[in-house]
Amino acid sequence: MFESDGLPLYLRIKDVILQRILSFTYDDKLPGELLLAGEFKVARGTIKQAIDSLASIGMVYREQGKGTFINRDALQKYYTDLPDVLTTFAPPGEIAVEVLSLISTMADRQVAEQMGLDLGCQLMRLERLLVQGDRPVGHVLTWLNGRIYNDLSHVDGSRSLYKQLRETFGYSPANATERYTPVCCDSRTAGLLNIKPGVPLFRIERVARDLDDVVLEYSVTHTLDASLSLQIATSQSSMSPQWTCTIEKGR
Template sequence: MSVHKLEISEQPRASGTPETLGFRPLYRQVKAIFVRRLVDGVWAPGAALPSEGQLAAEIGVSQGTVRKALDELAAENLVVRRQGRGTFVAEHDERRILFQFFKLAPDEGSPRFPDSVVLSVTTGLAREAERAALDLAEGAAVTRIRRLRSFDGAPLIIETLSLPQQLFPGLEDGPIPNNLYSLFAGRYGITIANARERLKAVALADVDAAALGVSPGEPALQIDRVALSLDGTPVEHRLSLCLTQEVHYLSDLR
């Protein structure tokens, strides 16, 4: 593993010294090194990180700088602090997905992860909307997954996921698990770091209403999501149509 050393001193600048254009705080530079290790797979999901002291000595910064960088990664759910055990690379287990990426919660009862049934898996040329969402060139291919998601056997969501085929070769040939983000990380080394969502009220088209077992024109919540990998690359476009008679969208603003 290559050793990164930072050349910017941790000493404070003299009063009146102009800040260098593009200057980033030292802990942010250290954070960028750590993120690159996650992207490159040097630190795999579930792996224990070296101690703060070891990392500080390796990079050539103070332990406090390393701690501040790791604190930011923990706040972004990329690493997990475990009391008395150390810091670990976060995994896309169901609990993390439930609270970070799945925002629908029952009106009554505790939040839970829905069951999924895959209806179809196809490949083809990316459509205009898919190219725009995933930043793909014309002629690029995508894999599309259409699935039905339910609570206690009651249909809740019909959704279509579009994935760049170049990033996920062979995905269409194997079983599609409920926890896709764990599959992305484990098989393809792609960790979903964050996502952008747009919400809109719509009337269900015939085919979507039939899948959900309701009448055409039934109101639904449309969630248009683009998921990004650790380096900011868009890797998934997901269009979800959700019945909200017994659930709500929960966003914890901080």
């Protein structure tokens, strides 16, 4: 189940359980040690070591005869949601989010393909405007997996979308991939941003998943005067002629 990375087996299992806790896979308590031992195909003692390690950092606590419970106070301090937007804007300043619409819809061919869903699957479609001062600087269309977020009826533009999803449904994306493409503004987006069609924009496509690789969100964002700084580290191993690259968001 695990690739060897030099860590003891119980610490690797502890990391998996911790990621599940952070992504709210579990509600208030962990499954029993025997169930976890069966899932991970290890001895019960190994699971006990993993849970002891989580208890040592205050993430869980045991109650005799009842089980192992998640420490919600510690979780709130430990957990950090993915940022809704990774880009920065010029000039720098606070960005307000205006919710334009939130409707139930069905996946068309393009969205279904991006989310790995069947054509016609239920989705929630959220449209937002990014505003700096009194000037629109971005437009966001988000499709949320309707099987997970089917009862979503309200989004507060002043708060993180992911935090609201996590608090309401218990699930928010744990990882995301983004594609950045320079494009020319179309007429509809131009009207929303109060600019002329053809003005250059950043198009940002995000696919966000949970820890089980289920796609929870597909978003398309168009931004004006946005910038993204990336740091790319390259290296070559003596074991392989291929170069590897690691990309990190710049500071």
